[in-house]
Amino acid sequence: MDSILSVRNVSKVYRSGGRTLDVLQAISLEVEAASTVSIVGPSGSGKTTLLGLCAGLDRATSGSIVLNGTTLDELSEDERAYVRNQSVGFVFQNFQLLPTLTALENVMVPLELRGDRNSRTIAMTLLDKVGLADRGHHYPVQLSGGEQQRVSIARAFSNSPKILFADEPTGNLDAETGETIENLLFELNRDAGTTLVLVTHDLELASKTQRIIRMKGGRIIAP
Ligand SMILES: Nc1ncnc2c1ncn2[C@@H]1O[C@H](COP(=O)(O)OP(=O)(O)O)[C@@H](O)[C@H]1O
Numbered sequence: 001m002d003s004i005l006s007v008r009n010v011s012k013v014y015r016s017g018g019r020t021l022d023v024l025q026a027i028s029l030e031v032e033a034a035s036t037v038s039i040v041g042p043s044g045s046g047k048t049t050l051l052g053l054c055a056g057l058d059r060a061t062s063g064s065i066v067l068n069g070t071t072l073d074e075l076s077e078d079e080r081a082y083v084r085n086q087s088v089g090f091v092f093q094n095f096q097l098l099p100t101l102t103a104l105e106n107v108m109v110p111l112e113l114r115g116d117r118n119s120r121t122i123a124m125t126l127l128d129k130v131g132l133a134d135r136g137h138h139y140p141v142q143l144s145g146g147e148q149q150r151v152s153i154a155r156a157f158s159n160s161p162k163i164l165f166a167d168e169p170t171g172n173l174d175a176e177t178g179e180t181i182e183n184l185l186f187e188l189n190r191d192a193g194t195t196l197v198l199v200t201h202d203l204e205l206a207s208k209t210q211r212i213i214r215m216k217g218g219r220i221i222a223p
């Protein structure tokens, strides 16, 4: 199997106020390039934490993660940011758009970081793709939750990621908007071969991915 993500015996421990919390324990998994995977499990089971480690947003306490050929374990924050910008898209549960930038500027950020000269044109095309061509000049507060989610998806697509992580991408959306977002994600997988790793509560969405990983209490309970 051509693996784009390899997680080996990873743990994550949070320490606060003299107490330790074992959030992830002995997690191992392989994700095949160009495949679609969903991660399901009860709230608090460690799904968001795992997604963040896989995407290089945070560091594991122990174990090893190889993402698109790069071992993340010993990388500095700046080096991880570079890896993310080169090959990773991330859709956050709460969008995480920059409030002082317009929708268009939010989508342009990853492109500007890469030094892309056509960032504005590419960002416009992506906003159009998510049905927001006419909202580019709006700030996040002027957009509904569903619209902000679509901007965050356009941003996640902007660097043509090899792998896209999405944390409950349809969680706060009405059925119709949720379906639009779902279609965009699967289209990206089909047309560009982008690997999709989705965290979701929606079992119907999960059933559309090639593989479902179940988590409970910081562990994978079924491959
Ligand atoms: N930064 C943090 N510091 C301390 N505990 C955290 C932190 N982030 C998450 N946790 C805890 O880790 C556990 C798993 O959280 P999370 O990964 O968000 O689960 P899920 O996404 O499955 O709901 C929860 O008990 C949560 O409170």
Ligand SMILES: [Mg+2]
Residues within 6 Å of the ligand: 047, 048, 049, 093, 167
């Ligand atoms: Mg979560």
